[in-house]
Amino acid sequence: MTLPPTISDFERAAADALEPGPRAYYFGGAGAELTLRDNPEAWGRIAIRPRVLVDVSACDPRTTVLGREHPHPIFVAPTAFHRLAHGDGEEATARGAAAAQALYCLSSLATSNPVAVAQAAPGGRRWFQLYVFRDRAVSDALLAAAVEHGYEAIVVTVDLPVWGVRERELRSGYAIDAAQLAPHLYPGDLALTDVGTLIDPSLTWADVERFAAGSRLPVLVKGVLTGRDAVLAAEHGAAGVVVSNHGGRQLDTVRSGADALPEVVEAAGDRLDVLVDGGIRRGTDVLKALALGARAVMVGRPVVWGLAVGGEDGVRAVLDLLRAEFEVALALAGVPRAADLDGAAVEPAPWAGGVPFRA
């Protein structure tokens, strides 16, 4: 099978391959989808300041996150229900990510359980994304399985106390067969818009602190968009944060990860490792994120496009494309070692009005 040559070709091919319901689920955002559209555009408002005549014959894309080295900084974001995109589901995603040497963060709302995913790609690196369900026994069982099966960190997602108002999902009227897709989560059919009712909306920082204190694994808080919340994450025992607006699917008109990143990095200081997601579509986006202080990026929809179009091979191809582009960006920016990227490599783009990163 010939796979598309670029990420945007994967996007088009996935749109063609998916049925209307899953397409609405994977492609849509909240409200008027202003944040959804702004996520990729915000990376385009940052310009690169390249250096020349630097020896770039050997590029080194490695990064260190939570004290552990990774071959490159492109991680797979947690996205739900992979069997809606491809029959091989999360197992295929795990194998594709492992082949691309990319860390895979498995969603709580997966259509496979954490044990099966670990066994599908034993050599892969993985984190587990935790939704805290109203039925705490479900979350506890998922956590215990993750701890036992080689997941290296727990990512607690905090920007979905309730489901966002997603118009494409509402219009599609799509109901997933949850009994078939996720028997460990819920016994019966469930409209997409009702999945959120499984999640506990009363979660607070005290819960994060309890998880951090009680877990053998480091805890990251995903869904932070302000410096104040980054400080609270550090104070409550988190080891890191993921700057994220959930791919524009939750509160429309919040700012992009790219725009929120500098404030969060500054507030985090050296107390937290900061990751970012939302709209990462090119290697240059990855370079900009690291220059602004992120240790790694997470990629959501493009991985799902890869899965929908080509299963395991598609996931690998998308991640390999991003990594190859990132290495080209390092060479052309004259910063061959990813670990050497800093704020000197970027500036507010003149074509975007040159608005400073920090107001």
Ligand SMILES: Cc1cc2nc3c(=O)[nH]c(=O)nc-3n(C[C@H](O)[C@H](O)[C@H](O)COP(=O)(O)O)c2cc1C
């Ligand atoms: C279809 C879909 C499902 C998602 N499911 C989850 C999830 O289960 N848990 C979670 O923490 N984030 C979830 N997210 C958010 C992603 O982890 C990530 O923040 C977002 O996709 C990044 O933006 P991008 O899609 O532009 O790369 C989901 C996103 C999408 C598009």
